Amino acid sequence: MTLSPDSCHPLSSDPRQALEQAEILCQRRGARLTELRRRVLEIIWSNPTPLSAYAILDLLRDDGRQGGPPTVYRALDFLLGQGLIHRLASLNVFTGCRQPDSRHNGQFLICRDCGQVDELSNPAVEELLRAEATARQFEVLAQMVEVLGRCPDCRGGETPYAG
Amino acid sequence: MTLSPDSCHPLSSDPRQALEQAEILCQRRGARLTELRRRVLEIIWSNPTPLSAYAILDLLRDDGRQGGPPTVYRALDFLLGQGLIHRLASLNVFTGCRQPDSRHNGQFLICRDCGQVDELSNPAVEELLRAEATARQFEVLAQMVEVLGRCPDCRGGETPYAG
DNA sequence: TAACAATTGTTATAAGATAACATTTACTAT
DNA sequence: ATAGTAAATGTTATCTTATAACAATTGTTA
Ligand SMILES: [Zn+2]
Ligand SMILES: [Zn+2]
Ligand SMILES: [Zn+2]
Ligand SMILES: [Zn+2]
Numbered sequence A, B: 001m002t003l004s005p006d007s008c009h010p011l012s013s014d015p016r017q018a019l020e021q022a023e024i025l026c027q028r029r030g031a032r033l034t035e036l037r038r039r040v041l042e043i044i045w046s047n048p049t050p051l052s053a054y055a056i057l058d059l060l061r062d063d064g065r066q067g068g069p070p071t072v073y074r075a076l077d078f079l080l081g082q083g084l085i086h087r088l089a090s091l092n093v094f095t096g097c098r099q100p101d102s103r104h105n106g107q108f109l110i111c112r113d114c115g116q117v118d119e120l121s122n123p124a125v126e127e128l129l130r131a132e133a134t135a136r137q138f139e140v141l142a143q144m145v146e147v148l149g150r151c152p153d154c155r156g157g158e159t160p161y162a163g
Numbered sequence C: 001t002a003a004c005a006a007t008t009g010t011t012a013t014a015a016g017a018t019a020a021c022a023t024t025t026a027c028t029a030t
Numbered sequence D: 001a002t003a004g005t006a007a008a009t010g011t012t013a014t015c016t017t018a019t020a021a022c023a024a025t026t027g028t029t030a
Helices: A015-029 A035-046 A053-062 A069-081 A123-135 B015-029 B035-046 B053-062 B069-081 B123-135
Strands: A085-088 A093-096 A107-111 A117-120 A139-150 B085-088 B093-096 B107-111 B117-120 B139-150
Touching (some): A035 A053, A035 A069, A035 A093, A053 A069, A069 A093, A085 A107, A107 B123, A123 A139, A123 B107, A123 B123, A123 B139, B015 B035, B035 B053, B035 B069, B035 B093, B053 B069, B123 B139
Parallel strands (some): A107 A139, B107 B139
Antiparallel strands (some): A085 A093, A107 A117, A139 B139, B085 B093, B107 B117
16 A cells, blocks of 8 residues: 555645644734744744654754743743644654644654654544543543554554454 | 542542452562552552652652652553553653553543543544554554543533533 | 833743662572 | 572662743834
8 A cells, every 4th residue: 555645754744834824823813923933833843753842942042042941832832822733742742733723632643663643633532532521521621642653664564454 | 730639539449459459460460569569559549639750759758768769660660561550641640540450541531620530441432543543554552542621520510511 | 202011031940750870679599 | 598690679860841930022002
């Protein structure tokens, strides 16, 4: 089977398009995508794998910027708030969102070996969890779904799934 | 997170039973549930809400024990390896497993306000994620599903779900 | 321009986790 | 029993992740 370029390493596909969409969304919402915030988003989209806050800080400093950790975390908080990025709690890293126009809880396939991330959006998963919560009178505020494993590339020529 | 001591559906229902089962499982597996490991498990089960590694360390020191962070993390690693506890990635805390006899990926409802945790085990969720992964030739090693929200107690008399 | 709010910079510190090595404990084989 | 060995724990230091508190800057408004 041929892997579509989309399903393999989708993050690095097109930072420019992601930034353009971010501009539009922020403008529409009256949110200020400042130089710093825009640059942080650009850094995140430009890297093939998700980055930690401190990795982003290092790259900002390569630009000549002066800020410290709070500067980065504040920018990340803004981007998270706008749904432009997701945080992967299992790795403490940040990755660009592929459907920033529709608010959602991220679902991710994370490669243990190369760090590549694939974002899913399976409504059935979300619905099942919501149903479980509802049955227990539990009010859902956010969902975290992260699947750790090995991507096709890192599995190499290994036996494909039986099922 | 606000961890109020008044518990809704406490984890602490029966630490003794959990410890007893842990003993049996470890014996059956030839794994050594040492005094330290047993005590860490007991601490985890005795608390109404999940504990951080450092909170566990503090409680160990109350016992008069001398270890540092590595001591706790090693014990936690053992318990994780035996499937006796889970780690909640979104909060950096550890909670006792209710079905330690069958290996599984945890699914959790976590109350934002009181910290109480409810462990689900919905096979359909696991299967859906597995199917998504398989479709992408992705080998699954672990699944993390954490739903953050508010438990019935913390919602108080608020309107129940419409749906 | 003055006042005010939002954003960013700066310093310090809290919180979570691990590396490296020393010591102790438990098991094995004489 | 006793020495040898492996496993487990203790100890020190360090690294990573995240936030608190406050100052300086920038943008907006009156
Ligand atoms: Zn997304
Ligand atoms: Zn990979
Ligand atoms: Zn469990
Ligand atoms: Zn609650």
